[in-house]
Amino acid sequence: MGSYREAYQRSITDPAGFWQHAAEAIDWIDPPDRILDDSTAPIFRWFPGATLNTCHNALDRHVHSGRGDQPALIHDSPVTGITRTWSYRELRDEVAVFAGALRRLGVERGDRVVIYMAMVPEAVIAMLACARLGAVHSVVFGGFGARELAARIDDAQPRLVIASSCGIEGGFKGGFEGGIENGIEGGIEGRIKGRKVVRYQPMLDAALAESAHVVDWCVILQRPEAPADLVPGRDLSWADAVLDATPADCVPVAATDPLYILYTSGTTGRPKGVVRDNGGHAVALRWSMENIFGVRPGEVFWAASDVGWVVGHSYIVYGPLLAGATTILYEGKPVGTPDAGAFWRVIEQHRVSAMFTAPTAIRAIRKEDPEGELLSGRDVSCLRTLFLAGERLDPRTYEWAGDLLGIPIVDNWWQTETGWPIAASPRGLQELPTRPGSPSVPMPGYRVRVVDPYGVDVPAGVEGVIVLGLPLPPGCLPSLWRDDERYVRSYLSAFQGAYLTGDGGMFDADGYLYVLGRTDDVINVAGHRLSTGAMEEVLAEHPAVAECAVIGVGDLLKGQIPRGFVVLRAGVGTPPAVLEAELVARVRERIGAVAALRRVDVVAALPKTRSGKILRATMRDVADGREEPVPATIEDPAVLEALRPVLRTPR
Ligand code: COA
């Protein structure tokens, strides 16, 4: 086991040597001879000229090297009562057949495919099938509604959409009783045996109607809980799509070709299409599995996230499979499926070595089972490490999980854009002690700096803006989908030679990093990254609304939750409660249930600067009970004073 300091130093002083060595763990068709192309800086490309196939590295190579019978994927679904395992060979074969089905539908290398599915194994199969063909998948989280889906379809311009007919959300009481009642009459949501079933088709239909782009086909996975009414000439069931399909082989692609696009929330309503390439991604993820997560081939790794988020892409699908480990796709919640002991059950049943989830999930368990009683009687001795990320890990949750499980709790900090941890305590290198409140230290390849507004590094202990020196390591976004200009403008323009993370924080005297929160209007609700700008757009479209603001306020369970404030047009007499219900419903329908906007207050005015900018950060400070000085640029301090009681009142 090497030392962290040596690995980090080498990655900075000799990045080409460091990553060339890491690249040896990948099967290449044409191995890299050049490691980094800096000719188009500030846009950099890793492993130019090399070719490979990511699906081959995730599946076929393990079958060839004798792991064919080892479990590759376990679908554990408490919401349907199903648990099923695929060996590497079985998964490879199903992926090859589905890739053949996609090819028959016209999908070729470079084509985009949007995947809008619940946590079903077919989502993983669809992603890997795209990778096999060199097609570019773009997975849209199932909790997003029609508008978010439409925006992604318009930007990615997919040939196909692959969707599941429904998702099954948690909340069922008692055991699974078998038998299924169909028929959620109309509408999007319904309950079947106490479970909430969300139909995806109405959202898909609305998104396709709203988007300008026209897709060739929609492949629909029919789930028995709520099958969709297929649209003739547009929709094809998954079962029909794969019927007699000829298995497809892996298509060689350039290391610099896109593997996927994953849209993420920025400050405006228009999501950003983060591009992931094939080569850098495979090298970085493989390296991270062994060195950061300390996972060896054959071990079981479980990321309790969703395939719609970057954690799901990197550590449910690609990372564990590239490493020859077994991955778990868990279709359930930390609580309510059936109780707060669900995570411990999964760890025991599948002998999980390392687990990854969001702090919110642990807070949800703690809330329901504060003494951890549901752990007793469970043998979770297989679990070596719990990794937590996606939002700030508050020290209380860190301590609670550590005391309960008696294993290291590893906070790690990263983003959709980077694809793998920027900072962590690497478990595969000589161990560094962890500290509450800190995701530990920068990972190899990341030149993490904390700077002041002029780009000057601030001393230890002083807060600033966190930036990453260029080039970013392999695996990080090379650009935004077909929009280099927006990539440069959004991330690379604030500070010369550096990538703006959007997070603020500081180093301590020992070089441990503390990430203290976003410096922009992006919010993080239950580990889900959301744009307040997108919610504001929906509120502003309501005919009664003259002006609005959405801010993220602190929440004990979800970290942050959104709150809306609207100023009405003159003469509007709708009662505030009626308007609030309408606005909440609109946001839920257009952005999705995951937006979790439940409160909108009607106010007389919004506090602004003299140049007309709404003082959202100041509103957030007041709502969270922080006594920060009011900016000198405020136009009318009386407006803020009038708003204070509303901001401070929980409902
Ligand atoms: N499809 C359809 N609806 C979805 C959905 C999906 N994939 N994911 C979430 N939703 C819905 C939920 O059912 C909920 O609906 P409701 O308003 O009717 O209750 C709403 O979106 C908000 O979801 P969420 O914020 O997740 O709240 P919750 O109360 O359902 O669950 C937790 C709270 C803490 C249990 C849950 O957020 C959780 O498990 N978080 C872990 C974090 C995580 O996985 N993060 C991913 C990055 S690591």
Ligand code: AMP
């Ligand atoms: P996402 O792109 O959805 O992964 O969200 C990334 C954002 O989540 C980051 O920019 C941070 O604001 C936040 N985040 C993720 N992990 C952590 C962490 N360990 N500590 C603090 N914030 C985090």
